[in-house]
Amino acid sequence: MTTVRDVREMVGTEPITMLTAYDATTAELVEDAGVDVILVGDSLGNVVLGHDSTLPVTMDQMASHTAAVVRGTDDALVVTDLPFLSVGADRGDSVENAGRLLKEAGANAVKIESGPHTVELTEHLTDLGIPVMAHLGLTPQHVNRLGYTRQGTTQDAAEEIRDLAVAHEDAGAFALVLEHVPANLAAAITADLEIPTIGIGAGPDCDGQVLVVDDAVGLSESAPPFAEAFGNVRDAYADALDGYVDAVEGGQFPAEEHCHVADDLDLD
Numbered sequence: 598m599t600t601v602r603d604v605r606e607m608v609g610t611e612p613i614t615m616l617t618a619y620d621a622t623t624a625e626l627v628e629d630a631g632v633d634v635i636l637v638g639d640s641l642g643n644v645v646l647g648h649d650s651t652l653p654v655t656m657d658q659m660a661s662h663t664a665a666v667v668r669g670t671d672d673a674l675v676v677t678d679l680p681f682l683s684v685g686a687d688r689g690d691s692v693e694n695a696g697r698l699l700k701e702a703g704a705n706a707v708k709i710e711s712g713p714h715t716v717e718l719t720e721h722l723t724d725l726g727i728p729v730m731a732h733l734g735l736t737p738q739h740v741n742r743l744g745y746t747r748q749g750t751t752q753d754a755a756e757e758i759r760d761l762a763v764a765h766e767d768a769g770a771f772a773l774v775l776e777h778v779p780a781n782l783a784a785a786i787t788a789d790l791e792i793p794t795i796g797i798g799a800g801p802d803c804d805g806q807v808l809v810v811d812d813a814v815g816l817s818e819s820a821p822p823f824a825e826a827f828g829n830v831r832d833a834y835a836d837a838l839d840g841y842v843d844a845v846e847g848g849q850f851p852a853e854e855h856c857h858v859a860d861d862l863d864l865d
């Protein structure tokens with residue numbers, strides 16, 4: 598079993614790979630590819646559920662998809678996002694929601710979109726035995742405040758992210774996602790911290806990289822500018838579906854090998 602300690606110890610040895618997964622089959626494929634950390638992202642709101650932001654995603658949905666990913670995984674570390682407003686407003690609710698994703702759904706750790714308000718919470722959850730991955734820069738749950746634009750581009754904004762990164766490391770976070778921030782800022786934060794930084798749109802100098810799996814395999818209809826498709830699953834998928842429709846319409850499917858006949862039946 599991969600632990601958060603194993604991930605921390607990868608710093609300086611080899612780049613950490615992380616991808617999202619939202620279902621058991623994808624988790625199996627992602628793990629078989631040798632990915633170190635599987636993230637059940639609240640991006641499932643966009644990618645799986647068809648919402649135009651992550652804000653509508655519920656705890657029940659995160660718990661259900663996390664459990665599916667855990668069932669599809671043997672060894673990889675499973676980290677799961679705490680959805681919009683599931684933590685932060687109330688200490689008791691925060692602990693209950695984070696705990697539920699470990700106790701009920703079987704995740705190994707939670708990720709929290711971070712800010713000044715999550716420093717104490719990160720310390721509290723870590724003390725209770727719930728490992729926390731922090732997330733700074735573009736935090737999509739703040740879309741109504743930030744949009745989806747790059748973050749940390751002014752001196753003040755960069756310094757605020759840098760300070761929050763240190764504050765979350767000090768609070769016990771075991772890793773930090775940096776999203777859509779300048780590569781030189783991510784490099785400076787990576788040098789500041791002992792815990793691993795995992796970048797998405799944050800340049801090559803982070804300790805690891807993460808992408809939404811649909812973007813990485815070329816399944817998404819559109820993807821953020823920082824993503825790269827390492828295949829063209831969307832076209833392969835469409836070809837297979839065309840093949841099915843053609844075969845049914847053309848009478849080639851089902852063929853003999855797909856059918857069975859019970860000779861003893863009297864059907865006259």
Ligand SMILES: Nc1nc(=O)c2c([nH]1)NC[C@@H]1CN(c3ccc(C(=O)N[C@@H](CCC(=O)O)C(=O)O)cc3)CN21
Nearest residue numbers: 640643644651737744745746747809812817820821822
């Ligand atoms: N498929 C997918 N991949 C992701 O990486 C992802 C999601 N969905 N859903 C949740 C968030 C949203 N993310 C996004 C979405 C759009 C941009 C983007 O297009 N940014 C442009 C335009 C910004 C603007 O609207 O001003 C940019 O140039 O920064 C970036 C990150 C990252 N996350």
Ligand SMILES: CC(C)C(=O)C(=O)O
Nearest residue numbers: 617638639640774809
């Ligand atoms: C892209 C990653 C970092 C994420 O938070 C998500 O997929 O929800």
Ligand SMILES: [Mg+2]
Nearest residue numbers: 638639640678
């Ligand atoms: Mg997320």
